Amino acid sequence: MFKIVNFKKRNVKGLPLQKVCLDFALAEFSSAIEMLYASKKVDNPNLAIGFLKHSLDEYRHTNFFKKLIVESDKSNSKEVLKFVPRLVYSKGFINENRFLFDKMKINEFSVFIGVNEMQALKIFEKFRDQNLRLEDSIKRELDNIIKEESDHSLNTSSIFINNLSNLIIDEEKHSRLALQFSKKNIKKMKYKLLYFKYLISNKLRHFVANSEFTKKILSYIIVFFLILLTFPLKFALNTKTISNGFHLDKNDANLIL
Amino acid sequence: MKKYIIGISAYYHESSITLLSENKLLDYIKEEEVTRVKGDYKFPFQTLKLIINKYKIKNSQIEAIVFYEKPFLGWSAITYNALSSPIKKWKMVLNQFQKFWTGSLSFSSDLLKIIKIPKKKIFYCPHHISHALNGIYFTSNQKKNFLIFVIDGIGDGETMSIFKKINNEIITEKKCVYPHSIGLFYSTFTQFLGFNVNEGESKVMGLASYGTPIFKDFILNKIISIKNDEILIDETWFSFTSEPERSYSEKFENKFGKPGKLIDYSDFKSDEFARLANIAASVQSATEELIKILIAIFVKKTSIKNIIFSGGVGLNSRVMQIVSEMNEIEELTVPASPGDAGSSLGAAIYGNMVLSNFKFPEFELYPGKFYNENIQSNIFKRLFKKIELNNGIEDAVADLIQKGNIIATFINQREFGPRALGSRSLICAGNQNKVVEKLNIEIKKREKFRPLAPMIRDENFDKYFSCANNSKHNLLWMGMTVDVKEEMINKYPKAVHIDHTSRVQIINKYNDLFYSLLLKLEQKDVDILINTSFNIAGDPMVFDFVDCYTNMKRMDIQYLLADNGLYKINSI
Numbered sequence: 001m002f003k004i005v006n007f008k009k010r011n012v013k014g015l016p017l018q019k020v021c022l023d024f025a026l027a028e029f030s031s032a033i034e035m036l037y038a039s040k041k042v043d044n045p046n047l048a049i050g051f052l053k054h055s056l057d058e059y060r061h062t063n064f065f066k067k068l069i070v071e072s073d074k075s076n077s078k079e080v081l082k083f084v085p086r087l088v089y090s091k092g093f094i095n096e097n098r099f100l101f102d103k104m105k106i107n108e109f110s111v112f113i114g115v116n117e118m119q120a121l122k123i124f125e126k127f128r129d130q131n132l133r134l135e136d137s138i139k140r141e142l143d144n145i146i147k148e149e150s151d152h153s154l155n156t157s158s159i160f161i162n163n164l165s166n167l168i169i170d171e172e173k174h175s176r177l178a179l180q181f182s183k184k185n186i187k188k189m190k191y192k193l194l195y196f197k198y199l200i201s202n203k204l205r206h207f208v209a210n211s212e213f214t215k216k217i218l219s220y221i222i223v224f225f226l227i228l229l230t231f232p233l234k235f236a237l238n239t240k241t242i243s244n245g246f247h248l249d250k251n252d253a254n255l256i257l
Numbered sequence: 258m259k260k261y262i263i264g265i266s267a268y269y270h271e272s273s274i275t276l277l278s279e280n281k282l283l284d285y286i287k288e289e290e291v292t293r294v295k296g297d298y299k300f301p302f303q304t305l306k307l308i309i310n311k312y313k314i315k316n317s318q319i320e321a322i323v324f325y326e327k328p329f330l331g332w333s334a335i336t337y338n339a340l341s342s343p344i345k346k347w348k349m350v351l352n353q354f355q356k357f358w359t360g361s362l363s364f365s366s367d368l369l370k371i372i373k374i375p376k377k378k379i380f381y382c383p384h385h386i387s388h389a390l391n392g393i394y395f396t397s398n399q400k401k402n403f404l405i406f407v408i409d410g411i412g413d414g415e416t417m418s419i420f421k422k423i424n425n426e427i428i429t430e431k432k433c434v435y436p437h438s439i440g441l442f443y444s445t446f447t448q449f450l451g452f453n454v455n456e457g458e459s460k461v462m463g464l465a466s467y468g469t470p471i472f473k474d475f476i477l478n479k480i481i482s483i484k485n486d487e488i489l490i491d492e493t494w495f496s497f498t499s500e501p502e503r504s505y506s507e508k509f510e511n512k513f514g515k516p517g518k519l520i521d522y523s524d525f526k527s528d529e530f531a532r533l534a535n536i537a538a539s540v541q542s543a544t545e546e547l548i549k550i551l552i553a554i555f556v557k558k559t560s561i562k563n564i565i566f567s568g569g570v571g572l573n574s575r576v577m578q579i580v581s582e583m584n585e586i587e588e589l590t591v592p593a594s595p596g597d598a599g600s601s602l603g604a605a606i607y608g609n610m611v612l613s614n615f616k617f618p619e620f621e622l623y624p625g626k627f628y629n630e631n632i633q634s635n636i637f638k639r640l641f642k643k644i645e646l647n648n649g650i651e652d653a654v655a656d657l658i659q660k661g662n663i664i665a666t667f668i669n670q671r672e673f674g675p676r677a678l679g680s681r682s683l684i685c686a687g688n689q690n691k692v693v694e695k696l697n698i699e700i701k702k703r704e705k706f707r708p709l710a711p712m713i714r715d716e717n718f719d720k721y722f723s724c725a726n727n728s729k730h731n732l733l734w735m736g737m738t739v740d741v742k743e744e745m746i747n748k749y750p751k752a753v754h755i756d757h758t759s760r761v762q763i764i765n766k767y768n769d770l771f772y773s774l775l776l777k778l779e780q781k782d783v784d785i786l787i788n789t790s791f792n793i794a795g796d797p798m799v800f801d802f803v804d805c806y807t808n809m810k811r812m813d814i815q816y817l818l819a820d821n822g823l824y825k826i827n828s829i
C-alpha cells in the first residue's frame with residue numbers, strides 16, 4: 001500500500017464500510033502494479049523476483065478487499081461503489097506520468113516501500129480492531145494480510161540490505177549498480193534520513209487529502225463565478241458547424257476546432 | 258532515415274498509440290497494457306516513452322503526431338449544453354471547467370512533456386474521421402466506394418456521422434449532435450444494470466439474450482427515436498447532461514425500478530435476474546431497430562450498398578450480425594477495434610493522408626512486436642522451464658489440449674484491437690465441457706451468461722456456422738456474431754450463446770501456427786478450440802513475459818506456448 005488510506009478511528013463509524021474497502025482495494029492494487037513495474041525495470045534478478053513476489057501478494061490483498069466491497073453491497077444503499085481500476089489516477093494513488101520506480105533511485109524506493117508497508121500494517125490493525133460486523137472467515141483473511149504486510153515492511157529493508165552486499169560482491173556483472181550504491185554509501189544515517197523524509201511526506205499527503213472539504217467549498221465558489229462570467233459568452237461555444245466535402249485538408253490539420 | 262507518424266487516442270476510453278512508418282503499420286499499443294491499469298484513459302505517457310525507446314525514434318524522424326479528435330469541439334459542445342440551464346446542470350458546468358485543464362485540451366502540453374516537436378507537426382483529426390479511416394483500413398478493398406456509419410457516445414460533440422467515401426474523397430452525408438446519442442443511450446442502461454460504462458456494454462449484450470424485450474416499444478416511443486433521419490432522445494430520462502457521474506434520471510428509475518447490482522446476477526433463476534435481463538433485452542433490441550432504420554434510410558438515399566460501421570456501437574457484435582444480414586446491403590466491414598481505443602490508427606492514417614495522398618498502409622492484423630527479446634534472460638529462466646519435445650510443437654500442444662489442459666499463448670506478434678486472436682489467448686478443447694466451464698467461470702471469472710468464443714479453420718466454417726458471405730472477413734477479428742448450426746449445438750454447446758449465436762474467429766493459413774495446431778487436433782476429432790483473452794478478470798491483456806507469469810500464477814495455469822517453445826511455469 002503506497003498511498004495511505006485516510007482512515008481514522010473516529011470517522012469509520014460515519015463512513016460506510018464499502019467506501020473504506022474501496023480505498024483499501026485501490027491502495028493495494030496500486031502497490032501491486034508499482035511493484036510489478038519495478039520488477040520489470042530493476043537490473044538485479046534477485047530483486048526482480050523479490051518485487052514480483054511482493055506484487056503477487058498485493059494482487060491477492062486487492063482481491064480480498066474487492067470481495068469485501070461486493071459483500072458489503074448487500075445493503076440497500078443508493079450509492080453503488082465499484083472497484084474501477086482507473087480510479088487509481090483520479091484518487092491520486094498513482095502518478096499519471098510515471099511510476100515511483102522511475103522517479104526514485106532504487107535505495108530510496110526500497111526505503112519508501114518499507115515506510116509505507118509499515119503504515120499500511122498499522123492501518124489494517126486499526127481496521128481489524130474496529131469491531132466491524134465481519135464474518136470470522138473474513139477476519140482470518142485480514143489477519144493473514146496483516147501478517148504479510150509486516151513481512152513486507154521487514155523484507156523490503158532486508159531484501160535491500162541483503163542484496164546490497166550481493167550487488168557489491170557481484171561487481172563484474174553489475175558494476176554500474178554497485179558503483180552507484182557504493183558511491184551513495186548508504187549507512188544507517190542515510191537510511192534514517194530517507195525514512196523520516198517519507199514519513200513526513202506521507203503525513204503531509206494526508207493533510208492535503210483530508211482537506212477535501214475545503215477544496216470542495218472553494219471549487220463551488222469558483223464555479224459560481226465561472227458561470228457568471230461565461231454565461232454571456234455561451235454563444236461563442238456553439239461550434240456546431242457541419243462541414244461537407246473533402247476532410248483531409250492540410251490547412252485544417254493543425255486546428256483544434 | 259526512417260520517417261514516423263504517430264497516432265494517439267486518449268482521455269476518455271482506453272488510450273492507445275499507433276506507429277506508422279513508410280506506409281507500414283509498425284505497432285499498436287494500449288496504455289493499459291503497459292501500466293496494467295485496465296481502462297487506462299490518461300495521456301499514454303508510458304507507451305509513448307516505450308515506443309520512442311524501442312524504435313529509437315529521433316525527433317527529426319517524426320513527420321507528424323496526430324491526435325484522434327479536435328480537442329476544443331468535444332469540450333465546447335458539452336459545456337454549451339450545460340450552460341443552457343446552468344442552475345439545473347451546475348454539476349456538469351463545474352465538471353467541464355475542471356476538465357478544461359485535464360481532458361483533450363491538455364493534449365499538446367502533455368505531449369510536450371515527453372517529446373519536443375514543433376506545433377506544426379501536431380495534427381488533430383476530426384473524431385469521426387478517425388473512426389471512418391480506421392474502418393476503411395479493414396475493408397477487403399480500399400479502392401471501392403463505401404457508405405460509412407460512425408455511431409458512438411460522443412466525439413467532437415457529434416454522436417453520429419454518415420460519410421460517403423467516393424474515390425479519394427470523404428463526404429459528409431449526415432451528422433447528429435450531442436446529446437442525441439445512441440451510444441450514450443446504451444451506456445445509460447449499462448450503468449443502470451450495474452456494469453461499468455465503457456466496459457460493461459458487452460455484458461448487457463450477453464445478458465439481453467436471457468430476457469424478453471418487454472420495454473422495446475416503450476423505449477422507441479418515449480425515450481429514443483429516429484425522426485427525419487435524426488436521432489432524437491428525450492432528455493428527461495437521462496442525467497448525463499447534468500451530472501458527470503450518473504446517466505439516468507429519477508424518472509428513469511421510477512419507470513425501470515431498482516438499479517441492478519453485480520450480486521443480482523449470481524442466481525440465474527431469480528426474479529431479479531429475469532427483471533434485469535428483460536431490461537437488457539429491451540435496450541438491445543431497441544438499438545438493433547434504430548440501427549436498422551438508419552442503415553435502410555441512408556442506403557436508399559445514397560444507393561451505396563457497401564457498408565462500413567465504426568464507432569463504439571460497432572463493438573456490439575450482435576448488432577453487427579443483424580446489419581450484415583440486412584437485405585438492403587451488399588457487404589459489411591466492422592474494424593477490429595471500432596471504438597476510440599482503435600482510433601489512434603485512424604488518426605495515424607489521417608496524418609499519412611494529409612502528408613501524402615489518399616493512401617492506406619499495408620494491411621496488418623498483428624502489428625505489435627512483442628517485447629520478448631529478454632526471453633533468454635535470467636529472469637525468464639527463473640520464471641519458466643522449457644519443455645523438451647520429441648515431436649513438433651503442434652503435436653505436444655495438441656496432446657496437452659486433448660488431455661484437458663488450458664494453454665496460455667504468447668506467440669508471433671500482438672493482435673490489433675480488443676479481442677485476443679491467438680497471440681495472447683487462453684485456449685482449450687471446445688468439446689470438453691468441464692474444462693470450458695472451468696476456464697470461463699473459475700479462471701476468467703466471467704458472468705455465467707457470457708459464453709466463450711470458438712476458433713475454427715476457415716475450411717470447416719460451413720459445417721457449424723452460417724454467415725452473410727460478403728461480411729465473412731470480419732470473423733478474422735471476431736467483429737460480429739454468426740448463427741450456429743445444429744451440429745455446433747450438439748458437439749460444442751459451451752461455445753454457443755443461448756440465442757444460438759457465436760462470436761467465432763476463423764483461422765486461415767496466414768495464421769500458420771494455429772492453422773497447423775487445428776489440423777493436428779482434427780485428427781483427434783476436435784475441430785474447434787476455445788479462445789479467450791490471456792488476462793485475469795479485471796486486468797488488461799498480457800504485454801510481456803512477466804505479465805504472462807503473474808497472470809498464470811494468479812489464474813493457476815501451467816503451460817505457456819511461446820514463439821520458441823513450450824514452457825511450464827516455475828514457482829518462485
Ligand SMILES: [Fe+2]
Pocket residue numbers: 001028057058061149
Ligand atoms: Fe498489501
Ligand SMILES: [Fe+2]
Pocket residue numbers: 001031058117120148149152
Ligand atoms: Fe504490502
Ligand SMILES: [Fe+2]
Pocket residue numbers: 384388409410411412568569596597
Ligand atoms: Fe468515438
